[in-house]
Amino acid sequence: MHGSLISTLRAACGDEHVLTDHHQLRTYESDGLLQYAVVPRAAVLPGTAEEVVAVVRACHQHGVPWVARGSGSGLSGGALPVEEGVLVVLTRLRRILEVDLPNQRVVCEPGVSNTAISAAVGPTHFYPPDPSSQIVCSIGGNVAENSGGAHCFKYGFTTNYVTGLEVVLPDGSVVQLGGKELDCPGYDLHGVFVGSEGTLGVATRITLRVVPTPESVRTLVAFFGSPALAGHAVSDIVTAGVVPGAIEMMDRLSMDASEQVAHAGWPADAGAALLVELDGPASECDARFEDVRRLCQGAGCSEVRVARDAAQREVFWKMRKAAFPAMGRISPHYYVQDSVIPRTKLAEVLERIDELAGNYGLQVANVFHAGDGNLHPLVCYDGHAAGEAERAEELAGEIVLACVQAGGSITGEHGVGVDKKRYMPKMYEEPDLAAFQKLRCAFDPDGLANPGKVMPTPRLCGEVPGPYRRHPLEAAGLAERF
Numbered sequence: 001m002h003g004s005l006i007s008t009l010r011a012a013c014g015d016e017h018v019l020t021d022h023h024q025l026r027t028y029e030s031d032g033l034l035q036y037a038v039v040p041r042a043a044v045l046p047g048t049a050e051e052v053v054a055v056v057r058a059c060h061q062h063g064v065p066w067v068a069r070g071s072g073s074g075l076s077g078g079a080l081p082v083e084e085g086v087l088v089v090l091t092r093l094r095r096i097l098e099v100d101l102p103n104q105r106v107v108c109e110p111g112v113s114n115t116a117i118s119a120a121v122g123p124t125h126f127y128p129p130d131p132s133s134q135i136v137c138s139i140g141g142n143v144a145e146n147s148g149g150a151h152c153f154k155y156g157f158t159t160n161y162v163t164g165l166e167v168v169l170p171d172g173s174v175v176q177l178g179g180k181e182l183d184c185p186g187y188d189l190h191g192v193f194v195g196s197e198g199t200l201g202v203a204t205r206i207t208l209r210v211v212p213t214p215e216s217v218r219t220l221v222a223f224f225g226s227p228a229l230a231g232h233a234v235s236d237i238v239t240a241g242v243v244p245g246a247i248e249m250m251d252r253l254s255m256d257a258s259e260q261v262a263h264a265g266w267p268a269d270a271g272a273a274l275l276v277e278l279d280g281p282a283s284e285c286d287a288r289f290e291d292v293r294r295l296c297q298g299a300g301c302s303e304v305r306v307a308r309d310a311a312q313r314e315v316f317w318k319m320r321k322a323a324f325p326a327m328g329r330i331s332p333h334y335y336v337q338d339s340v341i342p343r344t345k346l347a348e349v350l351e352r353i354d355e356l357a358g359n360y361g362l363q364v365a366n367v368f369h370a371g372d373g374n375l376h377p378l379v380c381y382d383g384h385a386a387g388e389a390e391r392a393e394e395l396a397g398e399i400v401l402a403c404v405q406a407g408g409s410i411t412g413e414h415g416v417g418v419d420k421k422r423y424m425p426k427m428y429e430e431p432d433l434a435a436f437q438k439l440r441c442a443f444d445p446d447g448l449a450n451p452g453k454v455m456p457t458p459r460l461c462g463e464v465p466g467p468y469r470r471h472p473l474e475a476a477g478l479a480e481r482f
């Protein structure tokens with residue numbers, strides 16, 4: 001990398017915010033998907049949107065690829081650095097710029113954590129998309145991944161809450177996409193940006209919709225003999241027209257792991273737990289709550305426990321939200337899968353996952369957003385045992401394919417990143433992929449923003465006028481000409 005680029009970055013952001021030392025850079029070599037690690041040439045921590053502009057513009061002038069990084073909690077390798085590139089770390093941009101409650105809007109910088117939004121507008125309002133990683137993950141990362149969470153079944157995903165974005169394009173220019181209003185005229189460009197996984201630019205200012213806090217919340221957990229039985233209860237509840245705020249399922253293995261962290265004292269012989277939360281006006285909540293209890297009993301649950309107060313509700317949610325990190329208590333390593341299936345295929349696909357796990361001689365824990373059919377199979381393995389990591393990865397791949405075959409999707413909320421790009425052709429035909437590429441090229445004709453992610457075979461944009469010259473990304477084997 002050109003020394004002059006490093007000098008420009010230092011002049012823009014200050015020496016202490018430009019890291020080039022290998023040991024310091026190792027902090028950033030992976031995101032939440034530790035199976036992949038790449039040390040970048042430099043990591044820059046800009047402190048303002050103007051500094052982000054200076055960094056991106058300098059990379060553009062030197063033809064150097066870069067990757068945006070929020071909190072690095074992503075589970076698909078989206079923030080994995082590029083070896084010859086710059087990592088643009090956005091954790092210093094953590095100011096809430098405006099709280100406009102009469103219009104139900106918040107404007108903030110991208111490094112603000114998900115929970116900080118609800119904290120800023122509470123107790124009268126809240127921000128519904130609630131990834132289990134919400135204490136750490138950044139709103140910029142949520143926007144890039146179109147993140148979801150337990151309450152998205154009723155309330156919708158990040159894309160339903162972003163109304164406007166300030167974006168630094170890969171050539172260093174700044175554009176405003178959308179605004180405070182719900183529907184801007186013209187193409188829905190901020191809709192395009194949400195879920196674009198850092199490949200179209202850097203979001204430096206985000207306008208979000210927040211909603212009034214419901215008057216009442218009631219939470220119960222119902223225990224079943226198996227996830228398949230609990231799956232029937234989910235169908236019964238949805239078919240009855242009840243729209244729970246959240247409806248989450250855990251199997252035996254994931255309860256075993258979480259119990260060691262949350263100490264909820266849930267029955268040790270239950271095969272599945274269904275966590276159902278209703279919110280809204282108190283009278284409606286109470287009436288629907290009784291419907292849910294009745295439907296769970298009708299579907300054969302062995303016990304229903306109702307959260308008696310806020311503290312017990314918190315313990316119920318701790319069981320659910322601790323499931324990923326707690327998996328370390330029962331397995332040295334695990335691989336988080338994220339796929340979607342039609343809700344009606346729940347029992348069939350869970351059976352198939354069991355069968356596949358048996359074939360591979362590995363354990364798979366299941367914890368998921370049951371209402372959305374968004375599965376999170378956790379493939380447990382011991383990375384120190386020869387060949388086991390490879391077997392786990394292969395099994396995780398088979399699970400993705402089983403979900404696609406059932407009419408589902410390769411990812412629900414964790415994104416494609418580097419991990420799932422090989423499965424894109426299982427969902428899309430070549431013309432679809434070419435259309436995505438054209439869209440990407442409209443934002444980033446030089447292919448400098450997060451190259452090597454999302455698209456199965458990264459391609460460059462258009463023909464370069466004049467004699468053919470190899471693009472640096474081609475030379476590095478990261479891309480081929482399109």
Ligand SMILES: Cc1cc2nc3c(=O)[nH]c(=O)nc-3n(C[C@H](O)[C@H](O)[C@H](O)COP(=O)(O)OP(=O)(O)OC[C@H]3O[C@@H](n4cnc5c(N)ncnc54)[C@H](O)[C@@H]3O)c2cc1C
Nearest residue numbers: 070071072073074078132138140141144147148198203413
């Ligand atoms: C224990 C655990 C539980 C999780 N649970 C959930 C869950 O319930 N639901 C869910 O959806 N996800 C979940 N995740 C995944 C992850 O937390 C989300 O994808 C989150 O949105 C990532 O945010 P981040 O700030 O960590 O982003 P990073 O990991 O830093 O980056 C993710 C992607 O966003 C891009 N990016 C980051 N900031 C910007 C920006 N300002 N502009 C443009 N691009 C940017 C990066 O280039 C990268 O492609 C979980 C992760 C963990 C570890």
